[in-house]
Amino acid sequence: MNSLDIHKVLQMLPHRYPFLLIDRVLDYKKGESLTAIKNVTINEPFFPGHFPRRPVMPGVLVIEAMAQACGVLSYITQEGNTSEKGIFLFVGIDDARFKRQVEPGDQLRFEVRLNRQVRGIMMYSASAYVGDELACSAELMCAYREYD
Secondary structure, rough: OOOOOOOHHHHHHOOOOOOOOOEEEEEEEOOEEEEEEOOOOOOOOOOHHOOOOOOOOOOHHHHHHHHHHHHHHHHHHOOOOOOOEEEEEEEEEEEEEOEEEEEEEEOEEEEEEEEEEEEEEEEEEEEEEEEEEEEEEEEEEEEEEEEO
16 A cells, blocks of 8 residues: 555645644555645634534535645646646536535545646546545646746
8 A cells, every 4th residue: 555644644645734634644546646634623624614513524625625635636647747836626527416515524535536737737537535435526637837
């Protein structure tokens, strides 16, 4: 198994608190797939407002976390073909579906699979699970861009 701790994830993603939504990569296969987790705690900055009486993780943040998992797999897959000036961007989403609410105490497991690459865009199938229960699924796209 190939795993990455938070320190390696921080080297691959530009996100930082409170927007880093991946805690650990459990396993990956370069150019194929990746499994990562996020431990959802009551201390998340979005819970006081979403919702005060019944905290629920916003679905857009579940999608963002899946996109970050895709970003890590993109980085691993393209390693050596990127520079410090570059970043993998979330550039598209199709067929997003929400099946289960995510609450404090849940552990989200993200499973992403690289389907294909076309003209610098990487297309993924992504799913988020709580235990064995599907919480969210979508088709996501990432692209590499460099900035001055």
